[in-house]
Amino acid sequence: MGDTGRVALVTRPHCPSGATPPMPRLALYALAVCVLSVAAAVVSFVQGSWLGIVWVLLAGLSSNMTWYYVRRGRGGSSVSG
Numbered sequence: 001m002g003d004t005g006r007v008a009l010v011t012r013p014h015c016p017s018g019a020t021p022p023m024p025r026l027a028l029y030a031l032a033v034c035v036l037s038v039a040a041a042v043v044s045f046v047q048g049s050w051l052g053i054v055w056v057l058l059a060g061l062s063s064n065m066t067w068y069y070v071r072r073g074r075g076g077s078s079v080s081g
Contacts, residue, residue: 027069034062 037059044052 022073024069024073027066027073030062030065030069034059034066037062 037055041052041055041059044050044055
């Protein structure tokens with residue numbers, strides 16, 4: 001028994017037809033960061049701090065990361081990688 005020279009194929013988890021595959025873990029983490037940064041931005045602006053702008057920018061970045069990982073997990077054709 002040894003290496004047969006074949007490349008192992010990585011398969012996605014089986015989903016019944018019509019069902020969407022589960023959301024990737026990185027997408028969930030990015031979504032959590034997005035929600036927490038929006039909450040932090042609201043708190044910062046309510047307190048009168050301009051630091052909320054940084055939280056808004058972080059929310060935008062993490063939102064884009066969430067969509068990227070969701071589409072990548074579903075096998076979206078528009079994401080290269």
